[in-house]
Amino acid sequence: MTDRDDEKRTLARYLQRERDVLLWKLEGLGERAARLPMTPTGTNLLGLVKHVANVEAGYLGDVFGRPFDDPALVDFATAEDGADMWAAAAESTGDVIAFYRRVQAHGDATIEALELDARGTVPWWPEERRHPTLHTVLVHLIQECARHAGHADILRELIDGQVGDLRTSDLPAADAEVWLAFRAKLQAVAESFPA
Numbered sequence: 162m163t164d165r166d167d168e169k170r171t172l173a174r175y176l177q178r179e180r181d182v183l184l185w186k187l188e189g190l191g192e193r194a195a196r197l198p199m200t201p202t203g204t205n206l207l208g209l210v211k212h213v214a215n216v217e218a219g220y221l222g223d224v225f226g227r228p229f230d231d232p233a234l235v236d237f238a239t240a241e242d243g244a245d246m247w248a249a250a251a252e253s254t255g256d257v258i259a260f261y262r263r264v265q266a267h268g269d270a271t272i273e274a275l276e277l278d279a280r281g282t283v284p285w286w287p288e289e290r291r292h293p294t295l296h297t298v299l300v301h302l303i304q305e306c307a308r309h310a311g312h313a314d315i316l317r318e319l320i321d322g323q324v325g326d327l328r329t330s331d332l333p334a335a336d337a338e339v340w341l342a343f344r345a346k347l348q349a350v351a352e353s354f355p356a
Contacts, residue, residue, distance in 0.1 A: 179306035221268035
């Protein structure tokens with residue numbers, strides 16, 4: 162085993178961890194809660210998973226000449242803007258999760274098949290960065306997935322109070338009354354400043 166093999170396994174492990182966190186945020190939710198738009202721009206848990214799946218399918222698929230052909234994949238050339246950010250009524254939570262699992266298997270096969278210095282082509286990136294290595298793409302995907310897992314963490318807390326990272330949390334154990342008092346303290350500090 163080379164240092165590069167170890168580095169590739171490390172990157173793949175970090176990507177998988179963020180994938181797992183993102184999917185965990187859907188666990189135990191009904192269809193309604195998974196789809197609820199929780200921000201003014203419509204951000205919702207199921208849409209985040211669908212988005213990350215589509216992004217990963219592109220980066221670990223077409224970018225490296227390994228197309229991922231799946232009926233659930235959003236065709237960005239013909240789809241309405243934002244089609245990857247929400248699930249239609251005909252797409253169940255289970256459908257989106259199964260799609261993401263297929264994307265992950267395809268992505269893992271790409272990671273396994275290529276060396277970290279393998280070059281891909283990202284047509285939507287600026288010309289000077291258009292031919293990144295697998296290493297660069299993996300770092301990009303880890304960042305993308307972690308960013309949206311963070312969004313999902315906040316959305317899940319707003320839906321039912323579930324917090325943490327894969328069933329663990331660095332937040333102190335406290336009941337609702339303690340959190341209300343803590344939030345009130347933060348509110349008072351914020352309001353002590355002019356708007």
